[in-house]
Amino acid sequence: MISIGDFARIGRVSVRMLRHYDAIGLLSPEHVDPSSGYRYYHIEQLRRLNRIVALKELGLRLDQVRDIVDERLDGADLRAMLRLRQAEIESQILEGEQRLARVQARLRLIEVEESMSYPEVTRKTVPAMTVVGLKAIADSPTNEAVGPVIQPMYPQLMELLGKAGVTPIGPSVAYYTPAPEQSEDALWVHATFPVPVDSVPGLETVEIPAARVASVIHRGSVDGIDDAYQTLHRWVRDNGFSATGHAREIYLEVPDDMNDWVTEVQLDVAE
Numbered sequence: 001m002i003s004i005g006d007f008a009r010i011g012r013v014s015v016r017m018l019r020h021y022d023a024i025g026l027l028s029p030e031h032v033d034p035s036s037g038y039r040y041y042h043i044e045q046l047r048r049l050n051r052i053v054a055l056k057e058l059g060l061r062l063d064q065v066r067d068i069v070d071e072r073l074d075g076a077d078l079r080a081m082l083r084l085r086q087a088e089i090e091s092q093i094l095e096g097e098q099r100l101a102r103v104q105a106r107l108r109l110i111e112v113e114e115s116m117s118y119p120e121v122t123r124k125t126v127p128a129m130t131v132v133g134l135k136a137i138a139d140s141p142t143n144e145a146v147g148p149v150i151q152p153m154y155p156q157l158m159e160l161l162g163k164a165g166v167t168p169i170g171p172s173v174a175y176y177t178p179a180p181e182q183s184e185d186a187l188w189v190h191a192t193f194p195v196p197v198d199s200v201p202g203l204e205t206v207e208i209p210a211a212r213v214a215s216v217i218h219r220g221s222v223d224g225i226d227d228a229y230q231t232l233h234r235w236v237r238d239n240g241f242s243a244t245g246h247a248r249e250i251y252l253e254v255p256d257d258m259n260d261w262v263t264e265v266q267l268d269v270a271e
Contacts, residue, residue: 001031001040011049026066027052058085101223102143121216121235126248126266128210131173132203133157133192140185141176143223150174153191160202161193168193175208175248211246213266221258225249228265236269244268 008015021027022039027048029039048069055065064081134157138149154172161168172193179186192206199205214236218228229247236243246268253262 002043004029004039004041007041007045007049010043011046011053013049013053021052024062026062026069058082059089060085098147098223101221104224121214121232123212123214123269125212126210129173129194129208130205131192131194131208132161132200132205133190134203135188135190137179137182138187138189139183141187143226146176146187146189147222149189150191153189157191157193157203160200161195163202164197164200166195166197166200169196170194172251172254173208173248174251175246178245208248211244211266211268212270213248214241214269215264215266217252218263218265219261221261222249222263223258225263225265228263229267232265232267236267241269241271244270 002010004015004018008018011018018027018039018041022029027045030042030045031040032038033040051069052065055068056062060068060081068081134153136149136153138145140146170193172191175190175192177188177190179188190206192208214232216228216231218225233243248264248266250264250266251261252264253260255261
């Protein structure tokens with residue numbers, strides 16, 4: 001028999017945790033001294049303890065852990081539970097990576113915010129363009145709000161173009177317009193392509209008007225595109241123009257690695 005202290009050290013857990021597991025009937029000692037109340041464990045109970053700790057580390061509730069270690073779940077139920085938990089963890093990891101990317105992008109903005117040089121900004125007139133695409137509302141212009149809205153639109157957009165047998169004749173254009181009818185922060189988000197036909201079933205045909213724009217090339221993931229927008233807005237302010245609230249992103253190069261993307265960001269400006 002092993003004392004509770006020694007069992008805790010061997011199992012790499014706390015005595016307090018073992019007492020809690022005993023109290024809830026998850027892992028009871030092999031023997032309790034009737035006179036002293038001391039708890040003693042058998043070395044074979046490490047097998048159960050290791051499974052309890054591993055399952056708990058997966059984020060399962062203790063009642064779920066009990067069902068598993070007591071074999072109250074069959075193999076199919078256990079696999080389904082663990083696959084669900086796996087999906088939840090993968091989602092949390094992805095969310096964490098996206099949050100880290102936003103923090104890194106914000107740090108880059110802070111590092112360059114004092115710069116007063118805009119050699120990469122150009123001012124030009126872009127012609128009107130007929131495109132087909134989808135649109136939806138984003139609650140705000142932030143990456144956190146726009147990303148989940150626009151990203152699912154492209155697979156649907158490409159599927160509808162494929163069904164119609166239509167091949168785009170230029171790079172994708174994402175453009176954004178204010179949506180004051182929704183809220184002061186809301187944006188209409190449009191995911192579009194120029195095509196050689198007048199219409200495509202399931203897609204909206206839109207005429208993007210000609211405009212005078214300030215333009216900058218952003219190289220890298222769209223997670224860091226905020227620095228391009230802030231550069232443009234500072235340039236507009238410092239050169240005596242005003243922004244209309246309309247913006248475009250032209251995805252010039254979109255390889256598999258988003259860090260190698262090349263995007264032209266355009267901000268409509270007025271005198």
